[in-house]
Amino acid sequence: MSGDLAREIAAACRAALPCGRPLALHEPTIGAAERRSVDACLASGWVSSAGPFVARFEEALCAATAAKHAIATVNGTSALHLALLAAGVGVGDEVLLPALTFVATANAVSYCGAIPNFADIHPQTLGVDAHALDRYLKESAGRGAHGAFNRVTGRPIRAIVVMHTFGHPADLASIAEVADTWCLTLIEDAAESLGSTYRGRHTGTLGRLGTLSFNGNKIVTTGGGGAVLTDDPELAERVRHLSTTARVNERFNFTHDALGYNYRMPSINAALGLAQLEQLQCALAAKRELAARYDRAFRAVAGVRFFVPPQPDTSNHWLNTLILDERHCAQRDRILAMLNDEGIGARPAWTPMHELPMYRGSPRMPLPVVDRLARAIINLPSSPSLVTHATD
Numbered sequence: 294m295s296g297d298l299a300r301e302i303a304a305a306c307r308a309a310l311p312c313g314r315p316l317a318l319h320e321p322t323i324g325a326a327e328r329r330s331v332d333a334c335l336a337s338g339w340v341s342s343a344g345p346f347v348a349r350f351e352e353a354l355c356a357a358t359a360a361k362h363a364i365a366t367v368n369g370t371s372a373l374h375l376a377l378l379a380a381g382v383g384v385g386d387e388v389l390l391p392a393l394t395f396v397a398t399a400n401a402v403s404y405c406g407a408i409p410n411f412a413d414i415h416p417q418t419l420g421v422d423a424h425a426l427d428r429y430l431k432e433s434a435g436r437g438a439h440g441a442f443n444r445v446t447g448r449p450i451r452a453i454v455v456m457h458t459f460g461h462p463a464d465l466a467s468i469a470e471v472a473d474t475w476c477l478t479l480i481e482d483a484a485e486s487l488g489s490t491y492r493g494r495h496t497g498t499l500g501r502l503g504t505l506s507f508n509g510n511k512i513v514t515t516g517g518g519g520a521v522l523t524d525d526p527e528l529a530e531r532v533r534h535l536s537t538t539a540r541v542n543e544r545f546n547f548t549h550d551a552l553g554y555n556y557r558m559p560s561i562n563a564a565l566g567l568a569q570l571e572q573l574q575c576a577l578a579a580k581r582e583l584a585a586r587y588d589r590a591f592r593a594v595a596g597v598r599f600f601v602p603p604q605p606d607t608s609n610h611w612l613n614t615l616i617l618d619e620r621h622c623a624q625r626d627r628i629l630a631m632l633n634d635e636g637i638g639a640r641p642a643w644t645p646m647h648e649l650p651m652y653r654g655s656p657r658m659p660l661p662v663v664d665r666l667a668r669a670i671i672n673l674p675s676s677p678s679l680v681t682h683a684t685d
């Protein structure tokens with residue numbers, strides 16, 4: 294029976310993606326414009342972080358997202374680390390974040406000496422469930438002179454990081470309301486959601502700070518890279534300072550006034566990113582078309598549901614997602630094996646954070662939706678090049 298379902302899923306994928314070659318989960322589209330831009334950078338001699346390319350890339354990010362400030366970093370993980378530090382997250386604090394995310398979201402909290410506190414997700418958005426969060430805080434948190442604290446562990450709860458899963462915007466308005474009630478700093482891990490909007494505003498710009506990733510599998514890539522977005526000039530300055538070893542600008546001396554990091558994006562990556570950003574609208578159109586094709590192809594397949602977010606027009610549809618009916622979840626790995634044997638680069642969702650050895654002891658609310666969906670999700674090939682092709 295599962296063999297039949299796997300064959301039906303493969304057939305639906307082939308119907309949505311009429312091309313014979315093996316299909317990676319997500320691959321970048323690199324064209325002549327990218328090569329010209331990187332060539333110009335190499336020819337200029339500005340290959341490290343100094344020079345005009347990084348600043349130009351940051352300006353382009355501000356233009357693309359309407360953020361007032363963007364600080365480019367070496368990857369999305371370092372952007373998260375800096376955003377948390379700038380928000381004042383420190384040793385012994387707790388930070389709420391979804392249990393279903395890429396491990397970087399939780400690791401960045403740990404790098405600050407803070408402890409992740411895992412939240413459940415909403416089945417319709419795949420992002421943090423505001424109502425479950427509210428219930429959890431009412432049951433387990435208290436309010437002190439310095440904000441919220443965990444009544445069980447006694448530790449301050451400083452911030453909440455929301456993540457826009459597979460590019461689909463989380464329910465930011467409801468989450469922001471809970472964050473306000475509990476004096477939690479709202480940070481958005483928008484690593485997957487460049488191009489996605491919430492009520493007309495770009496994801497990553499609704500929280501106090503937001504972060505992006507430009508890893509090779511994201512919708513815009515710089516090879517490796519990330520950025521912090523914020524409208525607050527002081528937070529922007531703090532992030533920029535920490536990303537450049539907290540160096541005090543003096544003409545000749547190397548002097549540093551805090552524990553800083555070497556997290557600044559190099560120019561070669563920024564040059565690649567400048568050309569990639571020009572293609573964002575094209576990539577978004579391709580992604581939305583691809584999601585619509587999958588949606589059509591899977592309508593007739595019983596036993597699975599193609600995930601469609603509440604407002605499909607606002608999502609970048611970074612990774613397409615199939616959700617197995619409960620009765621088929623035990624067969625997921627066999628289905629994955631068969632799809633991959635047929636050249637369809639399908640993958641499961643991440644192992645939930647609370648199942649990883651370093652986070653098993655972390656505080657958490659009941660996680661029924663994460664526990665159910667983590668076993669049911671299959672991500673499907675999602676490269677924009679499956680719809681459009683590089684022009685050269």
Ligand SMILES: *Cc1c(COP(=O)(O)O)cnc(C)c1O
Nearest residue numbers: 368369370395397484485506508
């Ligand atoms: C990609 C990603 C990041 C950042 O990853 P880097 O590889 O460090 O750029 C962070 N969070 C999520 C949810 C991601 O998908």
